[in-house]
Amino acid sequence: MELNFVKEGITLSITVKGRLDTITSGDFMTAVMEKLEEDVAIVSIDCSELTYISSSGLRVFMTIYKKTAPKGGKLILKNLTPQVGEVLNITGMANLFTIE
């Protein structure tokens, strides 16, 4: 898994490449939490090269959502692959996050 972070104002943009599974989600969570400072309200994740997401990856998404939503912010998921999109749909999470 490869991660890239760019912070502009209140927005933290993340690019994820590879798989978000039981093995990689821990590192993903740690890296995101380090960058998720007080003033970050919007987290935008480019998922175009996210090839697989497991329940562990979904839990990280939920954690980010729960951190940003109370601040009036949001979690934006961009360029979903069909596999990731389907997982978000069948869990009901597609309606929680902003999908672009």
Next chain:
Amino acid sequence: MDSRAKDYGLDLHCTMILEAYREFLPSFRRVLEIVLSELQRIIDESGLFISGIEGRVKTEESLAGKLELKGSKYRTLCDITDIVGARVITFYGEDVDKISSLVDKAFDVDWKESVDKRRLHALDSFGYDSLHYICSLPERLCEGESLPALKDIRFEIQMRTVLQHAWATISHDTGYKSGFEIPREHLRNLNRLAGVLELADEQFSLIRSSINDYRRKVDSLVKGGKFEEVLLDGDTFRSYLELNPFEFLMKRIAMINQAEIQKSSSMPYLKVLQDLGFTTLADVENMRIRYTDAAYHLAVSQLGGTDIDIITSSVALQDLLTVYIISNGGGEKGLEKMYTTVGGPSAYNAVRAKQVFAAAAELPFMKKDF
């Protein structure tokens, strides 16, 4: 007199009062802090929803102006009761009375000096004023304080609605209280405005009371299961959701993979239900009863082949509506519309609708005789 102090040209008596004011200014400021903090505490504890609390210590210039106009009225500084002033602004008229009751318990109220200006106006007078209490701090709020005379400082607490506040602020701006005559036509217009605002305050209170009555009635009907008598709207749907009508389906879906359930609101689906033509809670309930098995089959087909063990609680209603829309000929467009209504517009909604519709095509509920 302090040589650095500004000279306002007051007589000796008023100058001495002004000097006393300068000496006790730190105490006035401390009293204001205590009053505002105590007001905030009692209002927070009461759960009353108000517009705001504000306060100020009268400035030296303002006090000098007051002394210039009516200094002989005051024997000492203690006779001036509005040097420290706080104001509680409510949304509803009846809340002014509730706040006054809280103030009565929290502070020592000087009833001889306190006035209910709301009730002072004669039939032919004008104004839309507030309730003014003159208070002092009770012993318990002065404990541990080092500044002198806190207990002896009287202060004013005004309690008014936002409309009373608007009227008072605007009419004060016109200068009608400044002692200058204002033309009769302006006086008449202010008078008319006061009447309108008083009527508006009454209407706001009536509307709130009616809405509360309606909510109580709906709550009772919903809890009594009389869904056919309850129109579908935000209040009624919320009451309905409190009965956890989709819990059974949600738990069945969770059991497919022994999934953890993350709470999420089903309220965003209200608009979808309304767009589909549901008018009463009975319509929602009938859909729930009729399509629960089909929604479960859909969830099994989606989750069964995966190891996904986390879902959101709103997935039950999402799946119910998915099978309802497909079964009633809504097709991909119907699904796309639902996704747009719930999650907002996105190019992904069409892709998602196509995916879900294709996957559902082979399920039993798609067959006519299901």
